[in-house]
Every structure is written in C-alpha cells, then in structure tokens.
Amino acid sequence: MNERVRNVQPEVLSDNWYTLRKIHFEYRRADGTWQAQSREAYDRGNGAAILLYNRTRGTVILTRQFRMPTFVNGNPDGLLIEVPAGLLDRDNPEDCIRRETEEETGFRVHEVRKVFETYMSPGSVTELLYLFVAEYDRSMQVDDGGGIAHEQEDIEVLELPFAQAMAMVASGEIRDGKTILLLQYAALHQLL
Incomplete structure (x- = not known):
C-alpha cells in the first residue's frame, strides 16, 4: 500500500x-x-539502448528498421533511425546491450558506460530504459549485424558522421526519443 x-x-x-x-x-x-x-x-518489460561512437573518426553507429506503430501514426514508410536497443528479457542491462549491439550492428563491445535511466512514455508504457554509450572501432566488428531473422528483424546498419546525425535530428529525419537523447548526451559531454 x-x-x-x-x-x-x-x-x-x-x-x-x-x-x-x-x-x-x-x-x-x-x-x-x-x-x-x-x-x-x-x-513490455525494461530495455536498454546504446550510442556507439568513434572519437577518432567522428562517427556514430545507428540503425534503420521498420516500426509499425510509427507507420500507423503517419510515418510514410515506417522506417525509423535509432540507436541499437532491445528488451532486457532476463539479462541485466549491461549484458543485454552488449548482446543487442552485436545482433543489430555486428560490433562486439566490452566496455559500456551507463549514462542514465529514463521512462520514455510514462503515461502508458511501463518500460524503464537504460541508456549507454561505448566507443567502437573496426577491430570490434565480428559480422555484418542486421538483427536476428527468427525475431523478424531486418535492420540496416548506418555509420554516420556525428555532425550529420545531429543535423538529421534538427531536420526531423531522426525522430526516435532514445536516439535524440543519446546524441544530445554525446554533444553535451563532447564525446566526439
């Protein structure tokens, strides 16, 4: 009570x-x-998301995939640009985000840093989202990524200059909340 x-x-x-x-x-x-x-x-359970960044190259890794709720709400092709993310299932947030990063992007990251936790839509969704950042380089790429076929994932991996990603936020091309938060975190903390 x-x-x-x-x-x-x-x-x-x-x-x-x-x-x-x-x-x-x-x-x-x-x-x-x-x-x-x-x-x-x-x-839907709790989740985790991560911004992968390469300080030397000034780039970030993002994904593009179809999201039906955005399609029914007016997103013409239903595609959304996002940071890698996934549900915890039974994992702790750090293990979850390492697994999801590899499945979605093909990069195997070891050192992840949690930057904050957030409720993204607290008026209707119970999910608590753990947000992380991690540096990446080409030596960490173990495959092409793209998601897990039996989970019906069809994920395009994008490596973008950080300045371009920020411009895409400003233009409205990136509209995903967790992605905007992590890109703004990177800008505020001068990760790139």
Missing part, C-alpha cells in the same frame, strides 16, 4: 505480444480526497 494509491485492481485486456492492463485504483489528490481512476498500462 502506498500513501497516495490504494485498492489497485488490474484487469488484463491483452496478453498477446506483451501485456496490456487496465488498472482501476484510488488516488489521493493533493487536497487529501480520494478519487477513483482507471488507466491502461502496456507492459
């Missing part, structure tokens, strides 16, 4: 890909009164 939330009653609406629940509860408002409320929450 929380001092502000009581009588929590979750109702599963869908348990197909991930779990969508409608949660009925009472919330104590700032004036002390209790108010009955209902909210839907989509639980």
Whole structure:
C-alpha cells in the first residue's frame, strides 16, 4: 500500500505480444480526497539502448528498421533511425546491450558506460530504459549485424558522421526519443 494509491485492481485486456492492463485504483489528490481512476498500462518489460561512437573518426553507429506503430501514426514508410536497443528479457542491462549491439550492428563491445535511466512514455508504457554509450572501432566488428531473422528483424546498419546525425535530428529525419537523447548526451559531454 502506498500513501497516495490504494485498492489497485488490474484487469488484463491483452496478453498477446506483451501485456496490456487496465488498472482501476484510488488516488489521493493533493487536497487529501480520494478519487477513483482507471488507466491502461502496456507492459513490455525494461530495455536498454546504446550510442556507439568513434572519437577518432567522428562517427556514430545507428540503425534503420521498420516500426509499425510509427507507420500507423503517419510515418510514410515506417522506417525509423535509432540507436541499437532491445528488451532486457532476463539479462541485466549491461549484458543485454552488449548482446543487442552485436545482433543489430555486428560490433562486439566490452566496455559500456551507463549514462542514465529514463521512462520514455510514462503515461502508458511501463518500460524503464537504460541508456549507454561505448566507443567502437573496426577491430570490434565480428559480422555484418542486421538483427536476428527468427525475431523478424531486418535492420540496416548506418555509420554516420556525428555532425550529420545531429543535423538529421534538427531536420526531423531522426525522430526516435532514445536516439535524440543519446546524441544530445554525446554533444553535451563532447564525446566526439
């Protein structure tokens, strides 16, 4: 029991890909009164994302892949440019992001640095996202990447000059929140 939330009653609406629940509860408002409320929450688990950067070359590794939710919301081809990312499943965030980086980009990174944790859409999605940065160089490339076929991944790996990636944020070509946050982190902390 929380001092502000009581009588929590979750109702599963869908348990197909991930779990969508409608949660009925009472919330104590700032004036002390209790108010009955209902909210839907989509639980897909927690995730991790990483910006790979090469200080010497001034480049970053990004990915491009089809994202159906963006397509149904007006993104004409459904393609989105993003940093490598994935769900933790049962891994800790560091192991997850090393695995996802290799699967998606073909680069095997060892030294990753967590820069922060964030909720990207806290009004409807439960996911806590762990954000990392890591340096890369060509000696770390073990294959071409592209994702895992049986997970229906079809990922294009992009190596871009950092200045170009930042210009793509400014122009709206990069619209993914976690990617924008990590690119801005790199700029603020002068990683490149």
